Structure formats: structure tokens, C-alpha cells
Amino acid sequence: MKFIKKQKSKILIGILLLIIGISVIFLIKAFVYPSNGPIYGNRLNGIDDVEIKDNRITEIESSILHNDKVKEVEVLLQGKLINIFIDVDNIDADEAKKILNDTLDDFSAGEKDFYDFQYFITNNSDKDSEIYPIIGYKSKLSDIISWSE
Numbered sequence: 001m002k003f004i005k006k007q008k009s010k011i012l013i014g015i016l017l018l019i020i021g022i023s024v025i026f027l028i029k030a031f032v033y034p035s036n037g038p039i040y041g042n043r044l045n046g047i048d049d050v051e052i053k054d055n056r057i058t059e060i061e062s063s064i065l066h067n068d069k070v071k072e073v074e075v076l077l078q079g080k081l082i083n084i085f086i087d088v089d090n091i092d093a094d095e096a097k098k099i100l101n102d103t104l105d106d107f108s109a110g111e112k113d114f115y116d117f118q119y120f121i122t123n124n125s126d127k128d129s130e131i132y133p134i135i136g137y138k139s140k141l142s143d144i145i146s147w148s149e
Contacts, residue, residue: 050111073085080114087123087124100136
């Protein structure tokens, strides 16, 4: 008991420092790891109004596959970005680009104004081709697809 009376001020300072330390740890955690909200934050606000369902993606894929020059197609939706991968069979770059330009007709005006599009064209049957791969991008703010070659 004598020890506690002699060290009373040191014990109080120690307890106070411990409380301050724990508070600082919680504040740092709050800044480093904010709330458990959505991954994209508020960037996906309004996506429910122009949501693209899985059955719609399947329809778009089958629409692209109707072209006999297309061997494989995959449409992936990631947030506000639609990735379209196609593998074509022995066609020139302009014809492949036309196929993907036509895919924009499968989307409504509201969808084109909300989503960004990325296009990836490959030709796996001709691995030595200098033309492929071709990558295209259409921003929601643009009306045309920009192509890399």
C-alpha cells in the first residue's frame, strides 16, 4: 500500500498515457481503414437505373457470335466498365473493328452514356500476326471508339 501511495502520480500518468495511446490507435485505424462501405465508394451511384443483368450480357455475347468470323466472345462487366473480348478468325483489322462498332447498337443510349467500353480483339489462329491484338476504348463522354494499332 505504501508503494501505491508513493507512486500515485506516476500510476495516474501511466494510466492516462495508456488511454491516450489506445485513443490514438483507434483514430489512426479510422483514417487508414475508413468505414466498410462499397469497394468503389460513391462512383457507382445511379448504376441501379441502368443495370445490365447477366441474361442481357448473354444476349450480347450471342449477338456477337452470330458473325461467322468471330470464334469466341466474352463480355465482362466491372463496375461502370464493360470489357468485350473477341477472338476472330482470319480477317483484317478494319473488319474486326466494324464488328465491335456494331456491338454498340446492342446497348441503349442510357447505357452508352453511363458505361465505358473496352474492346480487345485477338486472333489466336495466327499467333505471328502483326495486326493483333487490337485494343479499343469508348468513354461514356465519347460517341466513337478509339483504337490502338
